[in-house]
Amino acid sequence: MWAPLAARRTLVDAMNTPAHTVYLDHAATTPMLPAAVEAMTAHLLDVGNPSSLHASGRRARRVVEESRERIARALNCRPGEVVFTSGGTEADNLALKGIFWARRAADPARTRILASAIEHHAVLDPLDWLDQRDDAEVELIPVDREGRLDLDALRDAIERDPGSVAVISIMWANNEVGTLQPIEEVVSLAAPHGIPVHTDAVQAVGQVPVDFASSGVDALTLTGHKVGGPYGVGALVVRREVAVTALVHGGGQERDIRSGTIDTPAIAGLAAAVELSVKHQAEHAERVRRLRDDLVAGVLAAVPDAVANGHPELRLPGNAHLTFPGCEGDSLLMLLDARGIECSTGSACSAGVPQASHVLLAMGRGDEQARSSLRFSLGHTSTDADLERLLEAIGPVVERARAAKAPQGVKRA
Incomplete structure (x- = not known):
């Protein structure tokens, strides 16, 4: 209840x-919400790697896929668009680095990344890393005195040379002052130029309405411990048509963009928390x-x-x-x-x-x-x-x- x-x-x-x-x-x-605790602990003693083909592995896989479907229903996305990660920071890094690398590989001219000046450090720090280590050109778009993105400044930055922009990242809601950002307007500015938009929605899910499909964004970050779920688990919701270069290579789990054995109990807890927090x-x-x-x-x-x-x-x-x-x-x-x-x-x-x-x-x-x-x-x-x-x-x-x-x-x- x-x-x-x-x-x-x-x-x-x-x-x-x-x-x-x-x-x-x-x-x-x-x-943690009691329902998330119950969902997680129900599977802590279960044996079975979700990638294994035997009965125990298939049971674990069923839990993971049912959890993926529950999250997809809550956020109005397709189950195949939910990529499980260790949390928000990994999901942000995967979105920014992965989309930037894939876009630049397809077109070497795409070297610019646009983001707001008030992003969480889970976004700002990987952008700084790309700027320092990988020749990305990072531009931070200003905000007004209330913390809202300057859409005119974003428009100018895009239209100055749209063919050079690899990705745009604007958080759904600021983690410090709480200001909501004009995500749909950002998408409207980016879409005519075919520029993918990522949003860090870690603070927004369960607090305000978040609808992945209708928002028009191409990638969205969420994490468990902000919505009453467990620590150490989150997801990057990313459209199937968006190319993402993997950060971690291994067994090819999660659409081959996030290898590694996934945490079945934590994913069950995450799904329960997301479902309940969105419902209420x-x-x-x-x-x-x-x-x-x-x-x-x-x-x-x-x-x-x-x-x-x-x-x-x-x-x-x-x-x-x-x-x-x-x-x-x-x-x-x-x-x-x-x-x-x-x-x-x-x-x-x-x-x-x-x-x-x-x-x-x-x-x-x-x-x-x-x-x-x-x-x-x-x-x-x-x-x-x-x-x-x-x-x-x-x-x-x-x-x-x-x-x-x-x-x-x-x-x-």
Whole structure:
């Protein structure tokens, strides 16, 4: 049943999370749905490689193919378009490198890759690798102050030399500020020139309507642990007519573009999670949107100079991203964590050195603003009690963070 999850934590969540913890980081990972746990554990003791021809292998293959069909129905694609991977990062790498290599091999003039400036690092880093190691010409398309793609800039980049563009990659929804991207408009700009479009939909599936066929995209990334499924499993949904060069070579599994023995139990769990999260997407979105709106209103009441980031309407329902002037986001995170409230910053941390969020910088924020933000993301276990705990804590925590940042001997008004 889905409905009870709105009122209580799941059994798995309760077993693995202290009762006092308020978990507001569902965009990073969300607790597994009981149905996904059941589907996965039902096959953990089964013997049989899905590529084997004997009875045990055929039973495993049946589980995999039935799971593939369930995911295809949920996303409105063909079963043969679902290629299982180890997760979103592998799927993004497979899409970008694989399509780029295949397109360039067919036409050496196709050396350009267009992507938004606010992509997840699972997209940006392979693009940087292609730029540095494989002579790709990567162009990052700007966004506006609300995080929406500049379609005019994308049009100009395409029309400047459409024959040189190998692939376009635009995320469905931004993982930090929650802004939804104009995917259908992107496809409309690319289609007349025969340019394939990839979208990282890791944050979108189960949160907003995602229809692969009607969107017109050629490749779509999803992962299990964002939709209530297991870690370490995901998929690249890619049209059969799109050529993709393999990253990994071996047994030729998954259309010969993703070799390796596939994880039958995890795939069963993924299918259950995708099916349920898509089936209940509308009611889930309505519930977490109400919680999100209450959260933002409560934070702004407690901290009047805080600023909400991202598009006010075209956004993920459970995402609240706020800037707290005069604070370091990492300090806020740790102060909240000490009170048993878990969220995330809008910045990446490399080797212990905080870095400003590339997303906020691309949205025109200054370095200090880009380092003073928090993301609160709600999910199927979030409750009103979670919000009450946060709203009780946020004012004192912000004051403490500001006091810690202020120069010694200087008091903030």
